[in-house]
Amino acid sequence: MQIYLPIADLPVNIFLVLAMGLAVGFISGMFGIGGGFLMTPLLIFIGISPAVAVASVASHIAASSCSGAISYWRKNTIDLSLALMLLAGGFLGTAVGVWLFTLLRALNQLDLAIGLSYVVLLTVVGGLMIWESVRVIVRERQGRPVVLRRGGSHTWLHGLPLKMRFKRSKIYVSAIPIWLIGFVIGFIGAVMGIGGGFILVPMLIYFLRVPSATVIGTSMALTLITMAAATLMHSITNHLVDAVLALILMVGGVIGAQFGARAGQSMRGERLRLSLGILVFAVGLRFAYELMVQPDDLFSIRGTGGGG
């Protein structure tokens, strides 16, 4: 059944979009991520303009992270003060990201910049995840004890000033790395159209030593706020959010996320991280392939109106 998307100015098959929402929702529920890094390229692939895709995916991620955030809120595993501190850096990062986005668009290099940042970010993060989880799995096979979180160990990050105590996460760290992480997440969110959960979670664990009890809930709360803000911002400035597209994605996404979460619970942590790492790495390679191989068509056209 075809349905007309009013802002994307395009008829699409409603079941195809619903299936995409379900599939990405399943993956996002399984790994506790937003799934923007999968959804945005998929939408571009079916012919929706990158600008509309980035803007509409923001509201889809808001919906799926809202559903997640509510269940983590019930379990009392959201560190709200940590989320708010991250948000402070996030707003600055978003502003710089939007500025760069506009600049690259004017220079005709937006596609290249998006492609390159997907390649670099996804292959590096995916590669690190694979390496980390393979190491854990191999050690377990050898019967050696695995120390994931070296409690009480100090790095140079703990020597920085402006220290703050976060009671719920039971950490005592400087505000500077928190702002920096927030800045990075806000920046890539604006440029690449992703929520950034799959990068935020490892960063919180490795740099700030946030315990696994609060890390996903806090990440979801942050994603909810930034993506809701991004939806509002895109609606006001560029009028690029397609509410019809967003609604179909949301419905598919939240249903898929529930089944994904159940599937994820039956899998062991390292294996879950390994599969996510492989997925992230594969998407990165896909983008690299696109940049390296001569495209079928050297020419492309796009209206300057932005929407179509």
Added chain:
Amino acid sequence: MVTYRHMLALAAVHAAVLAGLIAGMVPANAERIIASISRHRVQVTSSFTGTQIVLFGSIERDPAPAPQRSNYDIVVTVSGPRQTIVTRRKGRVVGIWANVDSRTFVNVPTYLSVLTNRPVNSIANAETTRRLQVGLENIVLPQQIGPDIADVVRDDPFRKNFVRLQVDHKLYSEETNGVTFITPTLFRADIALPALAPFGNYDVEVKLFSDGNMITRMTSAFELVKFGFEQYVADAARNHGALYGLTTVLMALGTGWFASVVFRRD
């Protein structure tokens, strides 16, 4: 010095010349086209996958002084709303493919359909078809070149590829059998509007040729409009951005909340 009498004489000469011109023009303009399109307002709903509108036309001849021509050719040109479109070319830069060059086509039709009863180059000679902009190859597509706006040579790679991509998207087309003569003076043309056809006003121009010359032309128009819910959503997004964004955010929160209630496990 010009006197009153001189002016009178001048006026008489002008009148004579004018009368002569009109007399001379009448045989050339003896034919008229009368055409009508099936719909002047095409409404698009959520299930729009393209549609077709039909143009019927008749060639009317003045009975007395008209030369008895019969080998008529019809060219129907339909052009959609205009937009500025950027065409980019990729090239290899240090091993990766990136946009290296671009051209801006200023205010060009987003939709263009040329319907004829036989190939354009057999209707009139190259000079005439170029002057009258008959056929995709001859329609002026102005480009921004530095501070100037001009059309370029026909085999310019940017122009050629721009037209090719528009044809691939079914937005530009040239049908050499798009016009059918039902009788020697009665014709019909089918105008195909693809799913991607943009909204707005479409101009229809019908040109009548005979023996390689244009005899007359007429214009008409139709409008492609979004209808119902789609139009409402598009209007809201454009005119009430903040409210629209807020509604979308609330919709997202509502969907998320609903899912967490429905699927609650604890």
